[in-house]
Amino acid sequence: MDNLIIFGSMTPALKARDILKSAGIQSKLVRTPSKPGKKNCGFSLSVSSDLDRAVSLLQEKRIPFSGTSAADFS
């Protein structure tokens, strides 16, 4: 099960990916999966580990993201 950091659009997601990569946290850019009854369009970073550290880092760098979620991409 992967953890997702959810962004409103591509640009903050790519910026976040670069920041996480510099900190040694690998992430993958994916479309944000739909939730039952609620569909919006956006991109997420799938982070297999270090979610807390990733979130902390993005908050510190003031990268806007709308939340986190768990997803199964297997």
Next chain:
Amino acid sequence: MIYFDNGATTFPKPPSVIRAMNQTMRLYGANPGRSGHKMSIKASELIYDCRVNTAKLFGAEKPENVIFTQNCTAALNTVIKGMLKSGDHAVISSLEHNAVVRPLEFMKKQGISFSVADFSYDEEETINNFREAIRSNTRLVICTHASNVFGVKLPVERIGALCRIYEIPFCVDAAQTAGAVPISLSDSCIDFLCTAGHKGLYGPMGTGVLVINTEKTPESMIQGGTGSLSLSREQPDILPDKYESGTPNLPGIAGLNEGVKFVISKNPGRIMKSEIRLAQNLYEKLNGIPGVELYAPKPDEAKSVAVISFNINGMDCEEVARTLSERCNIAVRSGLHCAPLAHESFKTDDKGTVRAVVSAFTTQAQVNYFAECIKRLA
């Protein structure tokens, strides 16, 4: 052609620009920022890379504050029309391009007014003219970094500082300077930097850049699909999405990225030195030809860019340009250069001028040939 029309668009472009555009069309031609497949993500990464490099070139803190437009005119319209409301006043210089003048003229119908601050070779006088033009309802100062007709530079650092004192947003038209003159947004107190992607940044036509360096951003002029927050019927407020509705010019931006990288690798300061040296040489040669009339002082790195306007006595500027093209295979632009204000300032509005502009690819041999051709014509 022996190309001296670099003020309109630079030619040639670095080979890397053409390769990047070709590669993008062949391999990454998906719509960026919309889908999640590999090709779309690669396309998004290309665009983001260009934002990062452009931010680096201008000392912008955030790549997301780099907005891609179709040209400098679109960038200027975004700022002018997005910042000004009925009852507002703007200040511009006496050298502005129609890309600044026409939107403001158009907005007079909406109750906007503007004043023109005269350019002077005396910098103190120029600053004073701007200061005196400011009113209690001035909400924007827009100023060209350098005249596209006469090459003279405006002291944007000092104008920016003046705007800071009066808490008025400052917009700079860097169409003739970006890539050739080092520009720092923070050092010059610039809130909005507008430029073409296809001149000193050596990208293709169809690209422009707006860099935003303030929290107070203009209203968006165009609303539409951004590939983000689609459930909302309102235009997103986040950058760059707020100003980038619709499919972006991916091949153009990929080419622009290579142009920006080219400029960074060569260094704007060094590009300027080389261009000014050639422009000075051309100026000296033209100045030595009887019958040639020049309108600005010899180009100087501190006070101008490599743009020279001239006329040949007894000849229409259009005739000079046509003869240069047909008999000498030289490309220049003649007429009013979409800058009637500048021509009025320099008293050439009744006849126009022939304009020669040097680029990073201009050679001394081309300058020598140009001067020889003018000598034969004059």
